[in-house]
Amino acid sequence: MTSSPAKRVAAWDVVQLARNPGRPTLRDYASRMCDEFVELHGDRVVADDPAIVGGFARIGDVRFMLIGHQKGGSTEERIACRFGMANPDGYRKADRLMKLAEKWGLPVVALVDTAGAYPGLEAEARGQGEAIGRSLLVMAGLKTPILAIVTGEGGSGGALGIAVGDRVLMLRNAIYSVISPEGCASILWRDGAKAPEAAEALKITAPDLMELGVVDGIVPEPDGGAHADPALAIALVREAVLENLRKLSDGPSGDRLVEARYRKLRAMGAFDPKKAVKA
Amino acid sequence: MSWFTKSSPAAPPEPLPDIWHVCSKCQSHIFKKEWEDDLKVCPKCGHHDRLGARERIALLVDPGSFREFGEEILPSDPLGFADAKGPYAAKAAAAVKKLGQSESVVTGSGDVNGRRIVLAVMDFRFLGGSLSTGCGEKIVLAIEHAIQFKRAFVMVSASGGARMHEGILSLMQMGKTCAALQRLAAAGLPYVSILTDPTTGGVSASYALLGDVNIAEPGTLIGFAGRRVIETTIKQKLPDDFQTAEYQRDHGFVDIIAQRKDLKSVLARVLAYRVK
Numbered sequence: 325m326t327s328s329p330a331k332r333v334a335a336w337d338v339v340q341l342a343r344n345p346g347r348p349t350l351r352d353y354a355s356r357m358c359d360e361f362v363e364l365h366g367d368r369v370v371a372d373d374p375a376i377v378g379g380f381a382r383i384g385d386v387r388f389m390l391i392g393h394q395k396g397g398s399t400e401e402r403i404a405c406r407f408g409m410a411n412p413d414g415y416r417k418a419d420r421l422m423k424l425a426e427k428w429g430l431p432v433v434a435l436v437d438t439a440g441a442y443p444g445l446e447a448e449a450r451g452q453g454e455a456i457g458r459s460l461l462v463m464a465g466l467k468t469p470i471l472a473i474v475t476g477e478g479g480s481g482g483a484l485g486i487a488v489g490d491r492v493l494m495l496r497n498a499i500y501s502v503i504s505p506e507g508c509a510s511i512l513w514r515d516g517a518k519a520p521e522a523a524e525a526l527k528i529t530a531p532d533l534m535e536l537g538v539v540d541g542i543v544p545e546p547d548g549g550a551h552a553d554p555a556l557a558i559a560l561v562r563e564a565v566l567e568n569l570r571k572l573s574d575g576p577s578g579d580r581l582v583e584a585r586y587r588k589l590r591a592m593g594a595f596d597p598k599k600a601v602k603a
Numbered sequence: 604m605s606w607f608t609k610s611s612p613a614a615p616p617e618p619l620p621d622i623w624h625v626c627s628k629c630q631s632h633i634f635k636k637e638w639e640d641d642l643k644v645c646p647k648c649g650h651h652d653r654l655g656a657r658e659r660i661a662l663l664v665d666p667g668s669f670r671e672f673g674e675e676i677l678p679s680d681p682l683g684f685a686d687a688k689g690p691y692a693a694k695a696a697a698a699v700k701k702l703g704q705s706e707s708v709v710t711g712s713g714d715v716n717g718r719r720i721v722l723a724v725m726d727f728r729f730l731g732g733s734l735s736t737g738c739g740e741k742i743v744l745a746i747e748h749a750i751q752f753k754r755a756f757v758m759v760s761a762s763g764g765a766r767m768h769e770g771i772l773s774l775m776q777m778g779k780t781c782a783a784l785q786r787l788a789a790a791g792l793p794y795v796s797i798l799t800d801p802t803t804g805g806v807s808a809s810y811a812l813l814g815d816v817n818i819a820e821p822g823t824l825i826g827f828a829g830r831r832v833i834e835t836t837i838k839q840k841l842p843d844d845f846q847t848a849e850y851q852r853d854h855g856f857v858d859i860i861a862q863r864k865d866l867k868s869v870l871a872r873v874l875a876y877r878v879k
């Protein structure tokens with residue numbers, strides 16, 4: 325059984341589901357959704373960031389480049405990959421793999437699940453801002469299709485850094501936000517405990533983002549959430565990947581694909597005088 | 604004071620100015636007139652105070668050459684957002700009225716020592732210079748204008764990051780502006796990014812650090828994550844110079860640090876190397 329996408333759930337409850345540590349991680353999708361995964365390591369500059377994992381992947385005879393945030397399963401693993409919060413090296417690895425996909429003619433599938441980019445000393449010293457900005461530039465110009473799926477948490481720039489897609493999907497209980505509800509509450513409400521109100525106001529659930537035109541589709545989840553039946557959750561994502569890669573392969577390619585991606589982005593938040601604030 | 608022009612003739616009369624300016628960095632008392640003549644740079648410690656967008660434009664382009672466009676683009680409230688202090692729409696409308704400009708960025712064309720450029724200049728006073736749908740739209744229009752007329756594009760950043768009141772659509776402006784920059788690059792046109800205090804969060808993680816040449820004013824705060832967030836996360840104190848323009852230059856992310864009085868001439872010298 326899967327839950328109906330129409331059912332309205334409180335945003336704060338969705339936040340808890342999106343963050344549930346029992347949800348499938350990138351490595352679960354790599355090993356159980358894909359029939360083959362050949363992991364590729366490193367940014368070719370300084371490091372191999374464990375918070376972003378990528379490599380060649382195959383489902384049946386459909387081959388693609390799989391890239392995603394890795395939050396980790398066990399406590400040790402979660403600490404080792406900084407709970408999926410990437411360093412600049414992670415975004416530079418993603419760039420490298422996306423350019424490789426373009427060169428070899430593979431589409432990119434990006435699975436997004438992060439609270440945000442890692443706020444650390446080394447991350448800043450190595451250019452966290454520049455790395456994410458560069459990724460946005462690379463994705464904008466990439467001459468191969470990009471399918472982005474927010475599988476859990478879509479946390480701000482750290483999420484967008486791998487998620488500029490020709491098609492962008494969200495799992496039913498995923499969230500995607502410019503700032504965490506807690507962060508927003510502590511700044512605008514001056515009280516972190518108002519996070520549930522901030523979560524509602526920010527409009528961060530999959531149906532909200534469909535309505536705002538930021539995502540193109542919602543992937544259903546098992547009743548109770550992806551953690552309740554990970555095998556079914558993974559099967560549903562697999563189905564969505566195949567269906568959407570098929571759509572993308574029927575769509576434009578090369579320069580026309582880049583142009584279509586630009587038009588898609590260009591329309592987000594385009595100015596409508598009727599919706600402007602009255603000054 | 605020749606470079607300083609009042610933002611709007613319609614603005615209410617200002618109260619009589621205090622003759623002293625107190626430097627926010629070294630607390631020195633400086634004659635306000637002297638401080639303004641020095642382009643709001645402290646003569647004692649060199650602290651570069653923040654400038655509004657129109658002051659910045661007057662500093663960078665030849666007198667009378669600036670032609671604004673995009674001023675019809677006002678803030679929007681796509682979420683119907685309200686927080687503890689009330690509706691965002693009212694807050695945004697108040698900022699428009701107070702500053703006499705339509706968004707957190709002012710865009711147009713102008714000449715730098717006779718060379719026509721397109722520029723987008725952010726204003727920190729407008730809701731913290733936050734990147735919103737209106738701001739993103741204005742920047743993209745400016746970049747498209749630069750492409751159409753084959754001009755160099757100059758971006759002056761001053762921002763705390765994305766405007767959370769507009770939610771996910773603010774975040775998308777990071778992707779949208781970078782996609783426009785990708786087209787500018789594909790057209791072979793120069794992009795000079797000038798980073799001013801502060802350039803942080805989502806703006807640092809989109810267009811601000813992607814210049815063909817990145818120029819910053821001395822002491823400018825440039826970074827992705829906030830100092831306190833990082834200190835809480837890594838449980839250690841950060842060095843004093845952390846995330847300054849000088850730190851970013853030494854780590855490879857800023858090309859040139861220019862004193863405010865030299866900024867225009869440095870920009871002109873750099874732009875002169877575009878020979879194709």
Ligand SMILES: [Zn+2]
Binds near residue numbers: 626629631649
């Ligand atoms: Zn001073």
